[in-house]
Amino acid sequence: MPETSASPDPQRRRWMAVLARADGAAIAERLAQWGEPPGFTRLRGPESGLVMVRGRTGGNGAAFNLGEITVTRCSVRVPSGQIGHDFVGHAYVTGRDERQAELAALVDALLQDPDRRDSVRSAVIDPLAQAQQQARELVAAKAAATKVQFFSMRTMRT
């Protein structure tokens, strides 16, 4: 497979990262609060397949195949106000949640539309990102509570 360059748009990478971690039901719930989603056309999928995950020992060794993961992808086209300037959203998510892939692609397309971007971001992306951050902090707090402090080593270091 040829090397592909990362998306040049850091904002888009951020919203896709949030959508990739949210499940389909959560996206649907947030999207319903934003409003009635526009009609969209499925260009491809949603369809599931396998993707080979590759890794490098220590981050700089020779690449090796770690294993295959299930990935579901979907691409949709959302009409904009102008004819001939539709927005195409793409989503690749791990797992087999076809609804998540489809809704993530839809939200991606909506976020590319400058007229809808701000409202979709505050209604969908920000709450999802906040919920994900809280879940991470909860896990971190639970782990932190079980941390063992070695008294003698602490005193030696200070």
Place this chain on the structure above:
Amino acid sequence: MSTTLSAGFTNPVADAQRCFRAVLEAMSRPGTVLRVGAEQPPPCLSPAAAAVLLSLVDHETPLWLDPAAEAAWDWIAFHCGAPRTGSASAAHFAVTMTWLDLAGWNPGTHETPETSTTVIAEVASLAAGCRYRLSGPGLRVPKIMAVDGLPADFVASWRRNHTLYPLGVDLILCAGDMMTALPRSVAIEEA
């Protein structure tokens, strides 16, 4: 991305299998005209050419695209994922809108004759026009084929291609939602 990208096959697996079977049939019995078609072809391309591309072209087959069909590239890149090549001799598949001489394409090598270019050519019609007599493997008796859109020196150009056998270029002709194929093994003369 702001675009008018359209969908590929409605049923990707079944439609691609049906189109592949049609190409196989046309290659086995040269000159057989069959109906294939993608429901939403990209701008510039006929439904038949779009369906053949969806069925045969993928990321392992470098594609040469006629600059006149530039508007179709986004669609091909999205649905087929084929790398684009500017070199006619490196192309596994080629899409031509106007006729280009067969000599420029890759005829394959004696070790790997299957790596030659398959040219998908758009023509005006497969029902009327200049008549050609086809003979060779797959045809019990010579077959008459009518094509509108091939140049006057097509027969001479094809003869040079045919004499390279087992090397040579295979041709898929598309017009609207009709498609036929001319494998390198077939001999063509004017009828």
